[in-house]
Amino acid sequence: MTNIKDIARLAxxxxxxxxxxxxxxxxxxxxxxxxxxxxxxxxxxxxNKNAIDLIRGETRTIGVILPYNNNPAFDQLLNGILNKxxxxxxxxxxxxxxxxxxxxxxxxxxxxxxxxxGIIITSRANDWxxxxxxxxxxxxxxxxxxxxxxxxxxxMDRYSSFLDAFQLLKNKGHRxxxxxxxxxxxxxxxxxxxxxxEIFGELPPGxxxxxxxxxxxxxxxxxxxxxxxxxxxAIYANGDEVAxxxxxxxxxxxxxxxxxxxxxxxxxxPVGIGLGLSTVDHQLTKIGEQACSLVIKKSREKVKIPYRxxxxxxx
Amino acid sequence: MTNIKDIARLAxxxxxxxxxxxxxxxxxxxxxxxxxxxxxxxxxxxxNKNAIDLIRGETRTIGVILPYNNNPAFDQLLNGILNKxxxxxxxxxxxxxxxxxxxxxxxxxxxxxxxxxGIIITSRANDWxxxxxxxxxxxxxxxxxxxxxxxxxxxMDRYSSFLDAFQLLKNKGHRxxxxxxxxxxxxxxxxxxxxxxEIFGELPPGxxxxxxxxxxxxxxxxxxxxxxxxxxxAIYANGDEVAxxxxxxxxxxxxxxxxxxxxxxxxxxPVGIGLGLSTVDHQLTKIGEQACSLVIKKSREKVKIPYRxxxxxxx
DNA sequence: CTGAAAGCGCTAACAT
DNA sequence: ATGTTAGCGCTTTCAG
Numbered sequence: 001m002t003n004i005k006d007i008a009r010l011a012x013x014x015x016x017x018x019x020x021x022x023x024x025x026x027x028x029x030x031x032x033x034x035x036x037x038x039x040x041x042x043x044x045x046x047x048n049k050n051a052i053d054l055i056r057g058e059t060r061t062i063g064v065i066l067p068y069n070n071n072p073a074f075d076q077l078l079n080g081i082l083n084k085x086x087x088x089x090x091x092x093x094x095x096x097x098x099x100x101x102x103x104x105x106x107x108x109x110x111x112x113x114x115x116x117x118g119i120i121i122t123s124r125a126n127d128w129x130x131x132x133x134x135x136x137x138x139x140x141x142x143x144x145x146x147x148x149x150x151x152x153x154x155x156m157d158r159y160s161s162f163l164d165a166f167q168l169l170k171n172k173g174h175r176x177x178x179x180x181x182x183x184x185x186x187x188x189x190x191x192x193x194x195x196x197x198e199i200f201g202e203l204p205p206g207x208x209x210x211x212x213x214x215x216x217x218x219x220x221x222x223x224x225x226x227x228x229x230x231x232x233x234a235i236y237a238n239g240d241e242v243a244x245x246x247x248x249x250x251x252x253x254x255x256x257x258x259x260x261x262x263x264x265x266x267x268x269x270p271v272g273i274g275l276g277l278s279t280v281d282h283q284l285t286k287i288g289e290q291a292c293s294l295v296i297k298k299s300r301e302k303v304k305i306p307y308r309x310x311x312x313x314x315x
Numbered sequence: 316m317t318n319i320k321d322i323a324r325l326a327x328x329x330x331x332x333x334x335x336x337x338x339x340x341x342x343x344x345x346x347x348x349x350x351x352x353x354x355x356x357x358x359x360x361x362x363n364k365n366a367i368d369l370i371r372g373e374t375r376t377i378g379v380i381l382p383y384n385n386n387p388a389f390d391q392l393l394n395g396i397l398n399k400x401x402x403x404x405x406x407x408x409x410x411x412x413x414x415x416x417x418x419x420x421x422x423x424x425x426x427x428x429x430x431x432x433g434i435i436i437t438s439r440a441n442d443w444x445x446x447x448x449x450x451x452x453x454x455x456x457x458x459x460x461x462x463x464x465x466x467x468x469x470x471m472d473r474y475s476s477f478l479d480a481f482q483l484l485k486n487k488g489h490r491x492x493x494x495x496x497x498x499x500x501x502x503x504x505x506x507x508x509x510x511x512x513e514i515f516g517e518l519p520p521g522x523x524x525x526x527x528x529x530x531x532x533x534x535x536x537x538x539x540x541x542x543x544x545x546x547x548x549a550i551y552a553n554g555d556e557v558a559x560x561x562x563x564x565x566x567x568x569x570x571x572x573x574x575x576x577x578x579x580x581x582x583x584x585p586v587g588i589g590l591g592l593s594t595v596d597h598q599l600t601k602i603g604e605q606a607c608s609l610v611i612k613k614s615r616e617k618v619k620i621p622y623r624x625x626x627x628x629x630x
Numbered sequence: 631c632t633g634a635a636a637g638c639g640c641t642a643a644c645a646t
Numbered sequence: 647a648t649g650t651t652a653g654c655g656c657t658t659t660c661a662g
Contacts, residue, residue: 003655014633019657027631049428050374051655054365055638061408070394079385082411091430093376093408096397113364114639115406215589245589251566271586274530274560318639329649334641342647366639370654 002043011039022047053114061091062295063116065107067099067123071213072241072269073284077122077143080288088296090117099125112137118295120288139295143287144187145302152300154290156282158188161307162195162236165264165280169234170199172315174262178207178225178232180218180242192238204230212238215271218245226253226261234262234315240272240279247275247314262315276313283307317358326354337362368429376406377610378431380422382414382438386528387556387584388599392437392458395603403611405432414440427452433610435603454610458602459502460617467615469605471597473503476622477510477551480579480595484549485514487630489577493522493540493547495533495557507553519545527553530586533560541568541576549577549630555587555594556580562590562629577630591628598622 004022008015013032020028021036039045053059064081066074078094085092093116095107104126111119111134118139124131132150134140141152169177177200181189189210196203206228209221218237222245225232237243243265250261257263265272268281287305294301319337323330328347335343336351354360368374379396381389393409400407408431410422419441426434426449433454439446447465449455456467484492492515496504504525511518521543524536533552537560540547552558558580565576572578580587583596602620609616 001655004657005655015656016633016635016658017631020632023657029631032632046424046427048369048655049425049430050365050369051638052657054363054369054640054655055657057638059365069397070390075385075390078409082384082409086411091408091410091425093406094393094397095406096401109361110364110406112361115364214585216585219589241585244586248589270529270531270556271559274534274563316639319641320639330640331642331650332648335648338641344647347648363639366654367641369639369656370641372654 002045004045004047007036007039007043007045010043011036057114058117059091059115060089061093061116062292063093063095063107063110063119065095065097065104065119065121065124067097067125069094069096072239073267074122076267076284077288077291080285080290081120081292082288083285084289084292084296088292090292090296092292095119097125099123101125105130108134111140118298120291120295135300139298139300141291141294141300143291145304149300152291152294153302154287154294154305155302156287156305156307158282158307159191159195161280161282161309162192163198164307164309165236166195166199168309169236169262169264169315172234172262174234175200176204176207176230176232177234177236178204178209179236179238180212180221181208181210181238182213184210188238207232212242215241215245215248218242218247219249220245222246222249222261226250226255232261234258234264237263237265239267240265240269240277243277243279243314244271244275247277258313258315264309264315268310272312278312278315279310281308281310317360319360319362322351322354322358322360325358326351372429373432374406374430375404376408376431377607378408378410378422378425378434380410380412380419380434380436380439382412382440384409384411387554388582389437391582391599392603392606395600395605396435396607397603398600399604399607399611403607405607405611407607410434412440414438416440420445423449426455433613435606435610450615454613454615456606456609456615458606460619464615467606467609468617469602469609469620470617471602471620471622473597473622474506474510476595476597476624477507478513479622479624480551481510481514483624484551484577484579484630487549487577489549490515491519491522491545491547492549492551493519493524494551494553495527495536496523496525496553497528499525503553522547527557530556530560530563533557534564535560537561537564537576541565541570547576549573549579552578552580554581555584555592558592558594558629559586559590562592572629579624579630583625587627593627593630594625596623596625 008018021033097103120141122143135150145155243263246263265277265279268279272279319330323333336348412418435456437458450465460468460470558578561578580592580594583594587594
């Protein structure tokens with residue numbers, strides 16, 4: 001493996017001169033620069049990035065903690081992050097956590113071990129208190145809001161969006177509204193339930209189904225909802241795939257959407273566009289882009305990304 | 316920043332002893348080991364990974380060249396890779412290429428610069444001839460077959476799968492079969508056309524639509540196909556999302572699937588499960604897992620992953 | 631403008 | 647068993 005010393009020797013200069021041309025320093029005589037460049041070319045020399053990172057103490061690499069890969073919401077987030085990273089010549093390393101506290105800590109350690117300049121936490125299992133100390137070793141940006149000044153945030157006002165969606169349904173005359181969520185123990189689920197209470201009051205039994213992730217889950221949930229004694233007239237689904245499943249179940253029962261059943265989904269996913277599903281778009285791609293920008297700028301700002309409700313033909 | 320020297324001093328031992336306990340060497344007196352461990356704990360010391368990688372010449376990190384993030388097929392591949400990497404304590408860095416030759420070369424350079432132990436190429440823009448020289452600097456594994464011995468492969472027999480799918484349709488009595496593909500200039504599209512010729516002969520005008528990626532595209536393609544003078548009775552879609560769109564268009568026209576129109580998709584994606592779509596499952600997750608295993612083993616084997624046709628209710 | 635030399639933080643012979 | 651020392655490949659003062 002040829003290294004900087006070899007290049008220096010072959011070009012008849014010192015290693016510092018080689019380093020200077022490598023880093024585009026101004027004060028290098030043209031003839032020396034040329035001959036160095038030529039030797040580099042001939043030898044097909046590529047500098048060792050580990051040595052450079054070791055000295056500089058930075059890697060231009062961002063770690064992204066992701067509970068699940070292969071989940072549309074996290075994919076959108078990651079997509080935004082990758083876009084922005086690419087623009088800025090940063091690399092991104094995907095860190096799958098499956099909500100394991102140990103894994104998360106392991107990844108945070110890697111920030112400390114100088115593998116990453118910063119970490120984006122899309123969702124987490126650990127308390128902020130245990131995460132915060134690591135912010136001494138790089139920029140940590142969260143995709144959910146937290147008041148801690150050590151942590152940058154690129155987030156949306158999820159609670160308000162839930163309120164808005166329920167209110168929209170109420171305004172359209174719906175009183176029997178049910179909904180689905182993903183993980184039962186998540187903060188998001190809690191907010192959803194709170195928002196429901198705020199708009200509709202008491203939650204009738206059977207009106208909330210959790211652990212819904214894909215189209216099939218939505219199909220099954222719709223079936224359950226519609227077999228209830230007090231049928232809901234509208235459903236708020238936690239994702240357009242889930243909403244798509246509900247739509248298909250409704251259709252299979254010859255029901256008209258939205259006349260017999262209104263459906264609103266989330267995240268403006270491709271399937272919803274095709275089916276004409278109304279959706280609460282949290283703009284996850286933008287959130288990802290912003291999160292990435294924050295770590296690149298080493299900023300700990302709190303940036304709120306506006307959500308928008310896309311009305312199509314299902315409510 | 317506290318380093319190994321500090322730990323050595325505070326524990327009253329030499330750096331080599333600290334290094335030894337760090338790397339679980341056998342011959343370290345128990346009392347010294349204990350005191351080193353204690354100092355490490357007190358100082359919350361974390362070794363610098365860049366220094367270690369520099370010396371060892373390996374990073375336990377794999378780069379994955381991906382033309383598009385946010386594409387279901389590449390997502391499945393990536394998902395498999397991440398699963399296997401996680402199991403083996405490897406990190407994976409996502410390298411979006413958008414089929415740019417320059418970007419690809421840039422990423423290959425990073426292999427040479429010792430940032431990755433290996434690279435997985437899920438799809439590529441450059442010729443193998445220009446890629447192969449980089450196999451001197453790490454394991455390169457491709458997700459498509461290539462005879463070059465320098466390149467490991469984890470692949471499926473795409474052509475055979477196309478043949479099988481078309482044959483299946485023919486066996487069911489279909490003679491007017493159309494199909495969609497993604498990029499017009501891709502090898503995959505070429506194979507699709509060849510397979511068509513082999514089974515059905517001449518390709519009628521309008522029976523092939525390219526640039527189909529999502530549900531909407533499928534919806535539009537089905538519309539186009541069904542407005543042809545010589546309507547196809549079956550469609551082979553390049554993905555279940557696309558197939559889903561076709562299914563929905565057919566339904567919107569009160570057509571029965573498969574009686575009026577047979578549809579077969581690809582990749583066994585969630586939407587297809589929900590809609591009961593038959594599909595050619597290339598097992599991309601498995602291909603990703605295998606590709607990852609190959610780079611971990613530094614193997615250049617050629618491993619063929621079997622595809623399977625999942626028959627549901629749409630053919 | 632250029633080179634010598636001192637590190638960056640760590641591992642791994644080589645002694646002892 | 648443990649310490650000394652020479653690097654890994656590069657950047658960056660510091661002189662000149």
